[in-house]
Each structure stands twice: as C-alpha cells, then as structure tokens.
Amino acid sequence: MADAKITLEQVLHVAKLARLRLSDDEARQMQQQLDAILGYMAGLDELDVSDVPPTLHSIPMDAPLRPDVPVRCSDRAETLAQAPESEAGGFAVPLVLEVDS
C-alpha cells in the first residue's frame, strides 16, 4: 500500500473529524473505496491551474442586502415539537460541562 492515496489511519482520523464511527470492516472498505476515488481524481494533476482563479459563484451575483426589519419567526412550540428532547422552552442536550458539587 505504499502508493495509497489515503491510509486506514487517515480514514479513522477523518471519521473522527466528521463525527462518524466506522467498524473495522467499514473502515477497511471505506479506505479502499476512497483510495480508488482519489486515485481517479489524481487525473487533475495533469492540469496546471496555478494561474486560474477558483470559481466561487458559477453565476456572477452581488451579495444582496435586505432591510433590517423584524419579522415573525417560527412558532416555538411547533419548532420544539421536532426536537428529540426539550425542556423549559429549549432544546435539551446531554451534559456539556462537568460541575463540581
């Protein structure tokens, strides 16, 4: 695997960054598939694009501004109805900070 575009170690690192968990089998398969895809993408190396500007917007446009007028936002009860867990009018989440008692 000397020429691998991406190693198993890198796959596990990226999974951690993306908050994904992969079993050993899944990680091995992911490494093989990403390696094949990145190998194909190495075809871009034949192009020298150092002088070509990147396309950030395919269709040229201005960043539009809108008047800063308050509008009605979504109904709180309707929004919280979709939350897996809610409490006291807010989203309930697992403990984030340990507090010494």
Add this chain to the structure above:
Amino acid sequence: MSFPWQSAIEIREQVQTGAVSAVDVARAHLDRAETLNPTLACFLTIDHEGALAAAAQVDRAQKAGETLGPLAGVPVAVKDNLCTRGVRTTCASKILGDYIPPYDAHVVEALRASGAVILGKTNLDEFAMGSSNENSAFGNVANPWALDRAPGGSSGGSACATAAGIVPIALGSDTGGSVRQPAAFCGITAIKPTYGRVSRYGLVAFASSLDQVGPMARSVREAAALLEIVAGHDRRDATSADREVGTYRAACDRGVKGLRVGVVRDLVDGLQDDDVRRAAQASLAALEKEGATLVDVALPHAKHAVSVYYLIATAEASSNLARFDGIRYGLRVPGQDLTETYTNTRARGFGPEVRRRIMLGTYALSAGYYDAFYLKAQRVRTLIRRDYDTAFEQCDVVCTPTTPTPAFALGEKTDDPLEMYLADIFTLPPSLAGLPAISTPCGKSSNGLPIGLQLVAPPFEEERLCSVAQAVEDACGLVGERPPAIG
C-alpha cells in the same frame, strides 16, 4: 375517462370549465398511486387528506366563479427533500425519518398558490446523493419501463411517478444531474434551471453552490408550465436571481429556425453505446431538418467534471450535513456525552453513500489537503465554465446525450461507487457552470428503454431550451407512449 394519463394542461382546462371536479381528479390519481406504489416504491408518503382538501378548495373556488390558478386541480408529486409544512419530509434518510417541517419550501408555496394538488412526497437517494435511487433508506424505486432497471437518481421517485401516469408533473432537485438523469432513464422531460432561477428556500441543502429545484413532466410544454410557476425571486434565498421569469410555455412554439446547435462531436460520436449514439445523431438530424444549424463545439475540460464535482459537492455536503447532530430535530441516539451523542446519531442515521461523501468532503477540506483537492477543483471548475463561454460564441445551445447508456440494471453499480459516479459525466459539466439544461426523450434503445438528449444554454436562457426540446419531442419524443411494465 382516463384521468391518470391526461396532461396537466388538459386537467386544468377541464377543472376550470367544470367538466370534471378537482376532487374526482385527485381521487383517480390517489387510487393509481396506491395501486402502483407497492410495485414501484416511488412515494414515501401519499397525502390523501392534504390532496383531497386542496382539491376541494379548488372546486369551491370554481363553483364561486373565480378564475382558478394556472395549475388548479393538477396533481403534483414533490421530492421528499422539499419541506412541506405538516407533512413528513425524510430526505429518504433515517436521520429525518419522522421529521415534520414547520414551514413550506418556496416552491411548495408556489405550487399551493397555483392551485396544484400535492399528492405526496417522492422517494430519492438519501439526501439526493446518488444516481440510481438505490441509496434510499426506505427501498428501491423501480423503472416503469423495466422493473429490474434503475429509475435513475436522485429524483427517481418523481421521475417514476410521472412516467407511470400517477402524476402529470413533479418537482425534483438537481445538483449534478438529479432531475435530468432519471428523466432520461424514465422517458420524461426535466429542466435543471440556471443556478439562482428557482429559490432553494426549504430545499434541504446538499451542495449549496450547485443545488436547484427542477420541473419534471411527460412533455416539454408541461415542464415549461411548471417552471413558470416555481421560478422567480425570493429574498429568503440569498442566491435567488432578481430577474423576470421567462415565457417558457410560449417558447415551445418558437421553433428552431436559425438556431445554432453546438454538437460536442467527440462526446456524441465517441459514445460506446450504439443505441444512444444513433438516437442522438437522429435527433440532431431532425433539428437540422427543422431549420437549425449544427456546428461542432468542444468542451476540452468536461472529462475532468467527475473529479471536480465529487470534490466540490462532497466538500459542501460535509459542511451542510454537519447540522444533523441529533439536537434540534430528527433522530437522536444518546451517548455518554455530547460528542458521543453526535457520533452515535450520525453513525446510525446516515447510510453508506452519505457517509462516504461526508468522508470524502471532510478529507478534501482538511488541513494539508485543501489546496491540493478543494481549491484545485474550484480552479478546474473555472476551466469548465470557460469551455462553455467559448462554445456559446459559436452556438446557441450545446447538445450531448444526457447519459452514456440507457437505464442500467438495479444492483449493477452498487458495489463500485466510482463506476456509479462516472455515469454522471454528461450532466455534471453544466451543473458546475451553473447553466440551465434540459433532458428530453429522443428515442428508445433496441430493448425498449428510453434515451434522453441534453441541451444546455447560457445563463437564464431556459426559453431557448424549451424551443429546441419541443422540436426534439415533436420529431422523436415519447409523449403518449406508456411504459409496458405497468398497467
């Protein structure tokens, strides 16, 4: 009466005159949806109650002598990544399996205002990531022309429902070909509008610099009519274009006399598939006969489109899908702490293709690789745009097939993601350039599968696409042909 095969335009006329009631139309189409869905799996949700209520409202307005909306009483299917207030919107993902949006997408509002009757929400590849609809967490959609073939993706459910006569028109979304490719596979027409032509408000984001909502229909004219309804400026999408909406339906009658059709010769003549090559060449000859001029053009960088697209789209997806964390809506799989809750939720909630794309995108954006992959892809994207700029100096539309082959078999490409990506080669370049494109049927293969022709125009020239596609439809389209695999 054979409601289910009537066009949207016929239905609207008959509802307006009172010849039929919108409720009867809705019932007939709901019945067909119920009958065929166990075989085709094109709907994830069939909304009886909502459809009948909307139809009843149209009938009340008709009785009161009001002028009805342009799609009054017309049954429409909506891809399940477009938010519908009060109706489950899943993106064909377990992570949104029970999600009920508190608001309507802009295009859904527009449909409701036009008097359209939303029949239900259609199946798709999870989060619109796929080209065969096999990435749905809720089962495969079948191709009505051959049940063992893929309907295409990601808007496979909308394409299938339209081709099967369940609805005359439907909405899909297109990031790299997701309305055009399934339209080609299912023998219908679909338009990917110019980036910014249709508001993305309420379309669940996949790759924000590429996503557009697109109309799908059994005829060019109906697709044009639907585009007139959903196009237009919307402040809630900062990339929405503040430009007048075209007269797309009228453009269908303009003909092609004097238009220059650019033929990407090496792509058309180099096609491996004899049926697709012959159908494309025959439709070009037909356009020439109608008064168009054929000119040879080149897109020398189009061959890099798969690499560029699958770097940019996955990078954007990895960022957009970070919001699915199990906190504010959707699935939550609790863990010991916050990080473990995120990880558990995402590990359980996302399917294999979505995970693969998040991984690829996260890698392309990660420290040390950004310049080599993401930035490089954005630079090559510029070269692809310039190819079109050059082509449009010589022609008015650029023509290629929509897909290299007709519908492939279900299961044929599922083990090899790269193979699946490579099948998108013709639809990706116009997406990367933000250009409007249409796919319309131009014939059938020797084994009876539909073949699609793709036309691409300069920004906001959707009218031109309608004119040319109508000429293709008149010469070699499939309007009126019913898929043999269903009753």
